[in-house]
Amino acid sequence: GLPCIVGTGNGTSMLHTGDEVTVSCAEGAEGHVYPGILPFDVERIDAGGVPTTRTKIMLIVGDPTRAFALAAIPNAGVGLARTEFIITNDIGIHPMALAHYPALGDAAALKELAARIGHEDPREFFIRRFSEGVGRIAAAFFPKPVIVRMSDFKTNEYAALVGGREFEPSEENPMLGFRGASRYFDARYAEGFALECAALRRVRLEMGLTNVKVMIPFCRTVDEGRRVLDVMAAHGLRQGEHDLEVYAMCEIPANVVLAEEFLKVFDGYSIGSNDLTQLTLGLDRDSEAVAQLFDERNSAVTWMVAHAIAAAKRIRKPIGICGQAPSDYPEFATWLVQQGIDSIALNPDVAIKTAVLIAQAEREAATSPT
Known part of the structure; x- marks a missing residue:
């Protein structure tokens, strides 16, 4: 790129x-x-010479068209498959607008929506394109695990999709508003989430790509997590059935404080260091006024990360990280190894060089006195 x-x-x-x-x-x-x-x-690196590591080196993938090329990089699977790229580029229409078509109040959006979907059933349009995008990523890395995060747009981002303004509230701070798990069982988005579930069900059961795991973002409470699992089950994605695992993002301080309670509900955690940093430090990372304070290496943030890892270890649940920090700061990646994290998801461009550093950190940890 x-x-x-x-x-x-x-x-x-x-x-x-x-x-x-x-x-x-x-x-x-x-x-x-x-x-x-x-x-x-x-600098060219022979992929065949990349050392193996105890820590699983996974990739962050958003664009399905690059999946097969990226799969050639030494990896243990996809630690974060971003569905937002698929929705924005391959679908471009708000899921609720498709669910309610043709009963839309926005005439211009209705016209554009009709032009995009042609004669295809609007719900099938979403399910087909979403499942094809996710399926391409899952197929490229099969049988390695591919952790697919359900949509995590903020309301202003959803509103930018065709027909979106009719279904999204105007919020002062969308980063902390109507996003993540709370949307999935709310009447304002429940039909949209049903389409996402139908698409992933097709990927796993019809395409046979059972290496797909599901990840729930921005889950504020344990009860919220249970409600999402109930909704998923109602749409044919039942946790444990056909070996389906459901992870949660660990990106809110509550996810750390009540880590063991959340992990009794979910099959594993993936630390989202971007949101966890802004919520721990009490800053908006989209604000230029405080952008200089955003640092995942801040001791308060590393305390949160260390405690999340320790909690997962206590109850023997897998925990990884899919935030930006390990890709940006090699020393942060080696620190994560010292904490005993199970997997690190990296941007593809730094995966190989970071794997070398992680292998070195693991060797040093093995030879250092306890």
Whole structure:
């Protein structure tokens, strides 16, 4: 893909059409824009020489069209398959708009929706495209596990889909609003979640891709988790049936404080360090005013992560991480190994070099005195 830097502040006023610059995303958390075309070296690594590790090195995958190419990278599966890419690029229509078609109040959205789906049944349009996208990722990595996160758009992102404004509330802070698990059994989105469940049921039962595990994002309470599992079961995705495992994102302080209670409901945890950081430090990572304070390596955040790992270990449930931190900070990845995390999901571009560091950290841990 192309390197991209966001949040540059005055970048658009400083740069002009025709300017030659070098955009670098190779320095970690912060990108850099250099004047002129700078020379660079390409380091090639023999994938066959990547060391094996106790910690499972998994990938973060969003674009199904890249899945088969990414599967060539040494990996233990997909630790996070983002369904938002599929909904945005392959579907483009709000699930509730498809569920309620043609009874929409927005005439322009109705016209665009009709043009996109043609003569296909609107619900089948969603189920087919969603299942094809997820199925492509699952097939590329089969039989390795592929953990598919159910949709985790915020309301402003859902509203940007065709027909979305009719079904989404306007919120002051969508990051903390109507998102995640609470949507799935709410009348304002329940029919949309039913379509997601139908698509995953097709992937697992009709396509035979039973390596797919389901992950529930932003689950605020244990009871919320139980209610989501009940809804999934009603739509043919029953936990434990056909070996279906259901994980939860560990990304809210409550998920750490009550980790053992949540893990009695779910089959495993995946730490979402992005949201866990902002909620632990009490900041909005979308706000430029406090963006400089966002750091997953903050001691309060590492305390939360360490306690989540320890809780999962106590009750023998798998726990991994799928946030940005291990991809951005190699030292954070090695620290996770020291804590005994089971798996680390990484951006594909850093998976190999991080695997080398993790192997080294595991060797050092094995030889250090206890």
